[in-house]
Amino acid sequence: MINMKKTLLIILVALSTINSSLACDICGCGVSSYYNGILPDFKQKIMGFRYRFNSLKTHIGVGGEESYLTTNEKYQSVEWWGGWTIREKFRVMASVPYSFNERENQGNKTQKQGIGDIAFSGYYRVFNLKNKLFHEQLLTQTLWIGGGIKLPTGEYNPAEKTTNSQNSNLFQLGTGSVDYLLNAMYDIRLQDVGLNLNASYKSNNTNQHHYQYGDKFTGTAQLYYKIRPNENLSIAPNMGLVMEKAKQDLNNGLWVDISGGNLTLGGFGLEATYKKIVLGGSWQTPLSQNLANGFVKTNNRMMLHIGYAF
Numbered sequence: 672m673i674n675m676k677k678t679l680l681i682i683l684v685a686l687s688t689i690n691s692s693l694a695c696d697i698c699g700c701g702v703s704s705y706y707n708g709i710l711p712d713f714k715q716k717i718m719g720f721r722y723r724f725n726s727l728k729t730h731i732g733v734g735g736e737e738s739y740l741t742t743n744e745k746y747q748s749v750e751w752w753g754g755w756t757i758r759e760k761f762r763v764m765a766s767v768p769y770s771f772n773e774r775e776n777q778g779n780k781t782q783k784q785g786i787g788d789i790a791f792s793g794y795y796r797v798f799n800l801k802n803k804l805f806h807e808q809l810l811t812q813t814l815w816i817g818g819g820i821k822l823p824t825g826e827y828n829p830a831e832k833t834t835n836s837q838n839s840n841l842f843q844l845g846t847g848s849v850d851y852l853l854n855a856m857y858d859i860r861l862q863d864v865g866l867n868l869n870a871s872y873k874s875n876n877t878n879q880h881h882y883q884y885g886d887k888f889t890g891t892a893q894l895y896y897k898i899r900p901n902e903n904l905s906i907a908p909n910m911g912l913v914m915e916k917a918k919q920d921l922n923n924g925l926w927v928d929i930s931g932g933n934l935t936l937g938g939f940g941l942e943a944t945y946k947k948i949v950l951g952g953s954w955q956t957p958l959s960q961n962l963a964n965g966f967v968k969t970n971n972r973m974m975l976h977i978g979y980a981f
Contacts, residue, residue, distance in 0.1 A: 718753035719978025727969040729839055742776040744842065748787060762794040770844050785826055788845040792819030792852060812859045819852040829880040832922065839929045839963050840920065847878030863897040885918030885931050903946050910939040913955060932962035934969060949978040
């Protein structure tokens with residue numbers, strides 16, 4: 672049994688991890704966020720689709736000034752995802768994204784679309800505890816840890832990579848490398864009020880074109896409240912923070928100045944379950960950012976998902 676002091680310690684450790692570890696995917700391929708929101712409960716299997724949208728500006732000048740070089744970029748993806756819980760203790764998950772990238776400068780548009788990098792993850796449930804506290808109110812805690820692999824299934828165009836210091840090399844469908852993931856998910860809930868903490872670290876390798884995207888970490892903290900109008904319907908509005916940080920990229924073993932950085936977003940979302948159907952969405956806005964030494968500025972983000980648990 673874990674007492675209340677140990678529970679508070681777990682929360683503090685998780686929050687400090689989010690604040691201090693290396694983080695983030697900023698947009699596009701090497702910068703698409705791995706934020707998934709609060710995953711719906713499922714006992715055995717689930718599958719569904721996610722839609723993601725984010726946009727940014729590149730070639731930002733000193734003080735945030737825009738010029739004829741300033742470029743608007745949009746990144747959209749439709750992602751199939753699924754999960755399978757095995758004997759309650761183990762969980763495997765997979766995602767297959769299809770991306771739509773668009774870049775515009777002075778009325779000239781460049782577009783590309785195609786399959787992105789497919790990812791697989793495995794998790795182990797460390798504990799799933801239930802205790803009675805505060806006048807018989809139910810306290811539940813769950814911790815999952817795991818790791819995974821991201822395959823270079825998305826196209827990487829070496830022509831986008833250049834030694835030009837003004838290129839951020841974001842406009843790709845994939846990283847061109849086999850990369851590795853470490854994940855942790857902790858959830859604590861007292862009756863219908865809960866806190867969900869997620870941490871994901873992505874370790875990138877060098878691709879065959881001698882480019883290596885910087886390692887990235889994404890950490891989230893979300894408060895939510897479960898509303899149950901009836902036995903078939905559950906609604907959970909939520910709000911929280913997403914904190915991301917990325918190391919600088921390496922091109923032929925040399926640091927790329929226009930890369931890396933950190934980003935903090937605030938946002939809100941809604942998760943709903945009706946019988947075996949799960950729906951959800953989130954909206955996020957930047958609270959602070961320093962991306963690619965100020966060369967890149969990200970805008971608001973949005974995510975929608977639908978799934979079926981069986």
